[in-house]
Amino acid sequence: MLAVRDAGHGLILSRHQHPTALAQALPSGLLATAAQGDVLLARLLSLSSRLPKALLNEGSSSQYAPVLFDFRYFKEAEVYERRIEASPDHVALDEGFREEFGELVEEVFQLFEAIVEQHRRLVGCLEQLRGSSIAQATLETVMQSQEGRQVLVEALAQQAALLLLLDRCIEGGVRERCVVAYYRIRGGAHAVGPSFGDIMRLCSATGFKTSASKLPAGYPAAYVARLPLPSDVVMSAITNLRSADVYAQLDHFPNPEHRSFALSHQASCVYLLLFYVPQVLHKDPALMRVLVDKHFSDSWMVPWAPGFCADLAWEWDQYRAARAALAGVVAPGRVRDLAQMYKGLLPGLESQMSHYLVAGVLQEEYVVQHTSEVFNCLRDANVTLRWLLLHASTRHRKLHSVMADTAPSAPDILNLLLKTAQLEFEVQRVYSDILQHKEARWLAQRQAVEDGFRQLARFYAALRALPGSDVDANLVTWFGRLAEQVSTMECTDHASASTQVQQLLRVLEDAARFSPADASLQTEQYLTRIRSQLAQLVSLAAVHKGLLTTLGAVGDFGYAWRLIDAYTPQLQALVRSNPAAVGQLRFLFIKVRRVLDVPLLRISQANSPALAETAHHYSEALLAYCTNLLQVVPSAVFDHLERIAALQTGQMAEMASRVEKDSLRDYAQPEQRAQRARLGANVACLAQGITNMDRIFLGVLELAPTQLLQGGLRALLAKWLGAACKAALVFGPPPASLSFTKAPSSQGMSLAAVFGAGAAFDREFTGRHHLAARLAELARSTSGLRQTLESMQDLLHVPGLRLWQEELERVMSLSYEADAEQYMAAQAPSSQTAAARSGGEPSTSGSTSPSFLWRVQGAELLGVAAFRSLRATLGTPGLVTLDWLLASRIASGLQRLLGLLEGKGHKGGWRSPMQEVLAAWGPPTSCPANGPAAYAEAVEGHRRLLAPLLHVLPLIGQAQLLRRRIALELRSSARLDAAGLVSALPQYRYSRRLAMLERVAPKDTPDACALATGMDTLLQQYHPVYRTVWLQLVGQCVRTYLSETTGAVAQGIQAVGIDVMLPREVSMLMAFLEEMGRYGTMSRKQVHEFIPPLVADTWLSALAE
Incomplete structure (x- = not known):
């Protein structure tokens, strides 16, 4: 079982006691009660972060203000309910609130209920301790046990912490609105439990405001008294805290100047417990002086919950005895001296750490030999950091001014913090590696020493066998006994092993003096090797798990929860100015994650099922902080990439494939290339720092920096x-x-x-x-x-x-x-x-082909180059997306057009006028009675009805043409169609020069290609029979106009040309149909069914077979 530690308040439990054994050693339910207190603290922090603005905002600023009430509701509940029922808007608002926030309100009320139940359970445990006759479960025996004393003090302090945290995270007005909302949602008094009165007393507003410059009178003692604890038990706990080192921390801090750091967790317990006995704060100056001298002699900022810190200079100002005891500590002159002292320590600490962190210095041998110096450096650094970080956030106006004038700058503090975290990591790595292989290395070195002594014994035995030798026989026996003594040494008891090795070293000094003269050289060689091996045994014996426990206590950083958030901009600025600093963030994250130990310690020991949920909450908070801090890395990398890109495209000339010798200097550009190299090095440094972090587990969640x-x-x-x-x-x-x-x-x-x-x-x-x-x-x-x-x-x-x-x-x-x-x-x-x-109004631009769009003057508006530029700029995704957008535009236009055809917005719609027109034209197989005049009459008679089509169809067609141009640019096949409208034929003429239709009156006439494409798109929205009907009408029109011509039509087709001899209307209609066939799916077979093949084959050269 690993040693458990309190990174939040400096707690280190030196014993490796199993949770079950600890629970058995404590009175029934006490450990579980302490664990439940930690669970409730986490639930409170989590829930308060999820409260909606509807509950947080007061007065008319809240949407639901008319249906949210404070405790005045209980005095006139019927009046409030009638007021809601009298307004339908209020009734709807009330129902909406219940539906949206009912579950959250219930969860908040359950938290209030759990806090009251926690108090009842704790009081029950205390009453059991006070009245029990069983020896192992009395208050005195619990206080005599180190583990029992710790758990009891924590359970008492937790109750006060819960109340204070509740008032800071969920202010009184919010609590009252939540309770009333729950009461109304549940249906009134018959639906709430017997503890509702205690919950109302707990949740009643205290008048405390986080932003207030002064505390309410008697606060927080009066608020804590709403759920009181036995004063004799509280005083017994305070007495133990006054006289004892409850968490055995002073062993890790031998320097008396570090006492307030060592007793920081006790100090937070003292701060919380004193509110249960306000008479001590008011009227017991002797006890207050003792408590202040022991716990607050050089520190008035006390962290008491994750992320919350008390300013005693501000909170104790209303308590006479406490204020008098603290007066010497918070005197401006005293504070200035302390700030100057810690500021003066920074240069020396940074210099010392810079020496340790040089590559190759912190080797195993060096660390072991300089353990005292390294640990003293870490102690001084962590104590300095704690004092500076905590007291920079003081709320006392005068003290804040002194700190601002005297304390070191934020970059200096952060530089020390990063180096401290790195040194802690490196030292822990060395010691962990030694401990991991300690036993195997101990056995190997011990065997080497034992073999050395046996070799010496054999050497002297052989030397004694020589004629005339004066070697003492006892010397051989003595070396043999030393070998046996070495074989019995064990590394489990490091103190005893170190003593035995030191004794052996002194014995070897005597052996060198008494060795025979003729064997002194050989003996010295043996003894030198053995002394070296014994020195390694001493180093191994000096390394024990207690060093890691001390390192954990020294490196406590839980006090900085939330405090370090204020330094995030400075840390990010440091990374931007020095990319190598990103590698140190890894060590900072490892240091920060120790804050999880305290909140989870008792929960783990009690085997609580809420362990996973609580760990997840704190892990999420840590992950959010680390993620927010690391956002500077991609931002800095991208800034460098932008600068490199700007340098390459704006200042650096692109190398040609062939360069003249004389122009090489022009391409060299050493300044620009040096700048690019520096930017690239910064990018590499930032990326390497992220890559070296690999994977960091923050509690139960993983930070993946890459x-x-x-x-x-x-x-x-x-x-x-x-x-x-x-x-x-x-x-x-x-x-x-x-x-x-x-x-x-x-x-x-x-x-x-x-x-x-x-x-x-x-x-x-x-x-x-x-x-x-x-x-x-x-x-x-x-x-x-x-x-x-x-x-x-x-x-x-x-x-x-x-x-x-x-x-x-x-x-x-x-x-x-x-x-x-x-x-x-x-x-x-x-x-x-x-x-x-x-792509422009069709009435002001015309399409020569799917590749160009022309204006009246003939200037190119949108051509191949523009689409190629778009593709070069936005790539395939950009053109594909533009195609999607044009399709959406087409769909919107079709919706409007179909609405017009179905009669939306027009009285009667199109059905009746079209029936009249078709009746006037007669069957498609015959010609209209009035000849070509029938078409002119139809157009003239329904010009207003046709006007919307002339506006929408070209827009649809233009979008289709743009999609085809996009499709061609992407080299993909697309079948986009073009079509025409018979009523628009007189507005166009065929141009032999352009081989297409052009407008007679460009100002008011839409583009023919776009118009034809729009018509074809419209026909595709209906059943194919409609296309057939449309072709029948086209054929009818062609035959009608041809019937009015002379017999020279055939001669003109063969000799002169179709645009000379055919009627102009037929020519335009055929050209229009060709535009439709060029991009559409119409076949010759379909056209031949309704148009004379002679005319169709002459014109429709683009139609597919």
Whole structure:
């Protein structure tokens, strides 16, 4: 069984007693009661961190204020209930609170109930001790036992600690609201237990506020008195603390100046127990003087619970005897002298530790020979750290001012802390290694010494056999007896073994003087070797488990729980300025994790089932602290990577494959390369420090630093990618006609931000003309960071390229989700987000092919180069995500269009007008009675009904064309269709120069290609029969116009050309159908069913067979 230790308050139990044996040695239930107190402390800390703002906020600032009441509710419960029932809003609010927070309120009330039950159980144990006649279970016998005295004192102090911690973590108003809420949820007085009165007394507000500058009168003694303990038992415990070293700590601190450090755990117990006997604080100056001189002679800051520290100069100010006893300690002059003394110790301690921590110094032999010096250095360092860290947080105004003026700076304190933690780790490693192999090495060295003595005996026996030898026969016998004596030495009793070895060394000195002259040289060789082996035995005997116990007591760091959090920014700044310091954080974490020992000590000894839960709570707190502190490492690494990337892309020239000899100097750039080397060395140092940490267990949880580094780099990379895209691709505000409410960015960066005010090809958008330059700049910066990450991935021990690709894909996916939600939520794409995603208004831009988008003047708005730049900048994930976003836009447009066709927003819808038109045209197999005029009449008569289609269809078609361009850029096959609308044919003419339809009136006419594609997309939303009907109508239109022409049509087709002889409307319709066939799935067979093959085969060259 390992020695148990209290890292929180300096407790070391020197005995290795099994928990069961300890429980049997104590009175019934006392150990279990002490263990339950530690469990409740952990539950209280955990639960208080999960309280919602609805319960914490007072007055009208809380949403549920109308249904949350303090203890005044119990005076007029019916009035409060009628007030709630009179308002439907209040009733709904009450039901909502019960549903959302009912379980949490019940958990809080159960904690209050458990604290009251803990007090009842402790009082029962104490009454049993006071009235028992059994010798081993009386109060006197418990106080005479070291273990019993410790457990009893802790159980008494825990009760006070529970109450004080409750008032600090869950203030009085919150407690009252929780109790009343539980009372109402459970249904009133008949649903609560008999201890409800005690719970109300416990939870009643005390007037204490954490932020208050003064304590309430009589606090906390009056609050502790709500759950009192027998005063005679408390006084007996205080008397023992006054006269004894309850935790046997003074043996580990032989220096009298370190007494307050050694008795720190006792001091916290004294502080807590005195509130049960406030008369001592008020009226017993003699006892207070003794207690202060022993426990608080140079320290007025007392840690009494994990993360909580009492300022006696502030809390004892209202107690006359306590204030008088403490006056000498907290005098400003005394405090200044102490601060200057500890500040003066820092340079010497740092110099001494720097010497010890030089590589190769702390070898086994050196550590063993200099045990006293090393341990004294560690004692001085830890006492100095404790005093400086604790007293820098004093709440006393004058003392805080003195500390601020006199104490050393935070970097100096942290530097000492890191070196102390490292030295403790190295010394513990050496001693642990020695102890692990001590027995085997002891046996080997003992056998070597024994063989040496036997060899000496044989040597003298042989020498005595020579003629004329004067060797004494007793000398042979004497060396034999020494060999037998050595064979009986054991290493279990290190004190006895050391004494025997020292005696043997003195005996060997006599042996060298009495050896014969003719054998002195050989004897000296034997004795020198034996003395060396005996010295090693002395070193082994000097190393025992008690040294590790002392090292644990000296290295106590539990007092710094929460205090060290205030130094996190300084520690992170130290890592940034000195990357080598990250390796020392490992030793700091090992030192910090000792805080788990005290809260879990009694729980483990009592074999409590709550051990795992309690350990998990404290481990989570430690893990959160260490993780927060280590966030500086990926941040610093990423900063260096950014600087390297900027250096490579902005200042360093790229080496050409062939370089002229005279220009080599221009490529050398020694300053830039030296700077890059320094940054790379810093990255390597930070990564090595993280890698060397390997895996650190913080209680029951594991800290994985390498995973933390990789995760931190991922987060920073995603943030950088989002910021870079937003900075490069966000242009000026869109026109007023396209304004919208910006999308929320809680789920990630909006693609409306990534791809600009996305009508990046609309001339009305500010900054559109800089699109190419911005894309080039973004491609340069992203390429530089990607290459830097790839080149540094071996130093970082992370897959750099994979990180880049995965985070880029994740950023794009989150961006898509942020924008796609708006498309799916809106029926009409009239928001700014929809405008930002568009490629420009179809009425102001036209498509020459899927590769280019033109404006009226013929300037290229969006071409192959732009898509290539997008791919170079954002890679495949960016283009794929843009394709998804365009698909969402298409879906939104189709929803609007289908709504229009079904009559949403239009009285009667399309059904009745279309029936009238079809009736006027007649069957598709014949021509309309009015000839071509029937089509003009239909268009003119329903122009208002057709207007929305002319707006939405081009937008849908434009998105489809952009998707095809994206698909071509990604070299993947996609079948995106294009189609036309018969009513729009007069607005276009066929251009032989461009081999496509162009607009007659570009100002108000949408792009023909986009319009045709939108029509085809619309037809695909319905059953294939609708496409057939549409082709029938197209065929009808063609035949109608052809019937009005002369017989020169055939001659014109063969000799002159179809665009000369055919009617203009037929020419436009055929060109429109060709646009549809170029990208769609329409076959020649389908077209030949409704259009004369002569016309179709001449025009529809793009249709598939």
